[in-house]
Amino acid sequence: MDARTKPIGATPVTATALPRPTREEAEAAVRTLIAWAGDDPTREGLLETPARVAKAYGEFYSGYEQDAGVVLSKTFKEVGGYDDIVLVRDIPFNSHCEHHMVPFVGKAHIAYLPHDGVVGLSKLARLVEVFARRLQTQENLTAQIIDAINEHLGPRGAAVMLEAEHMCMSMRGVRAHGAATITHRFTGVFAEDRVEQDRFFGLIGKR
Template structure:
């Protein structure tokens, strides 16, 4: 745990008018620092480490989809969480990616200070780079605490972002199949 982060949390408590020495807050700066480091652990990860050689030869050239990958990230503007799910698809060209690695790629980028638009693109680009797929599609749906807890306080708003690369961008039929399979089009 980085002690300077804990000291900054202590200063925040003082700035808010709190007494960081009172019983309930004595260990809060350290706990908050540990929590923030965990929530932002994606900075310490690399795509190569996350993939860890889990690319396997395959003759499959049909769409591979992993739906409903839960994600937890932090809004870089307010440092409040956004929570949702990612749907990731790719069309292999001789190699497939280990199933858990797709979720790990989502986590690597989600566990950084983010905006959802960039997160969606980073995931798509990473899957494309790792697999050399014929196409990659990523859709993320998330609720943002910065919009729910403050500001306009809209509790039921969901932000949806998408990135379509290769065959998913070029072929409306491929894109439509993906959207139907993840339940976004009837």
Template sequence: MDTSAAKANLEKLDRQVTREEVEDAIRTLLIWVGEDPYREGLLETPKRVAKAFKEYCAGYAMDPRDVLYRTFEDAVGYEDMVVLRHIPFESMCEHHLAPIVGNAHIAYIPVGRVVGISKLARLVDGYARRLQIQERLTFEIAQAIGEVLKPKGVACIIEAEHFCMKCRGVRKNGSRLTTSHFVGAFSSDHGLRQEFYQRLRCEALPTGAY
């Protein structure tokens, strides 16, 4: 299904499902796990959870790429790597609706224009505030920067802890997943990637992570 068709279906679904239906579904879940949704401590829980999910998934209400269109051209002549490290984010695993918590590290090599660094952080949040898998999140961030800014190259590395692995199943607390995606010069130039890795290591990333 293409993106426009998927968005149309989401909009249609959003019109069909009421807030009351969402809250009833949460009460059903509470009953299913053995709780009484009408006891005092849980009376407001369906309302709170419904509101929280709108916040967790706020990225569906925007095109994250839009934040990149306001750029600065007074950086003409700067052709070195721009690196923004340790961008914290929270997302949610689409398989278990469990949190994904981590940091994104982004680099790009501008061609004539740069973007405000807060916009890179907003871009990460825009894609993270959706049901995600980390591999896709990494790809979407790098591709968006490449498509909008058209730099010489883009690199994105994400390290994150997945609560679906920490709190259930194998219960491996402390394990972290590292993913990367490279566009343009970063994809073809091994030395450029190594320079990016080195800049990240200077900020005390885990030894041997790469």
């Protein structure tokens, strides 16, 4: 199945998605945007830019090729009976807003209460990458991260908080430099128990 039409996490890409253009078509589109910006895509300094931009898109949007289920597929059960909160805070991420295709940059804090084994800590940071490296809203990114944790780890509870600066709000438009957007979502025990929520906020230093 083509990577752009297969289901992604909890959010299937619609079957109406266009077929993926060729590399040449993508580079031609970049030349069009350079001309739209007011510059000359045939001048020397810009000749290789379309190829570089197409390559950079391969990194910015590599999440479409990745599967959260694969990232979270390996769990460890020998953890000395540890079943309390596991929290990784300050996971740096950068993503691109789906409205303007400009970056939003920030940190993710992820916690879960294990049910049947734990996942490697790096996998939580990899999970953020799977969804951040797509066109996103911060709300959707938050939801996709926690939905994947619930779907693939089945924890007793999960908590995700993202804080980010949106360049579409600082570099252009309203130009609100330094404004931070906070989103969080709790499921399971974290949703039901304010004490667990407070513990999460305490551990990430937000209380």
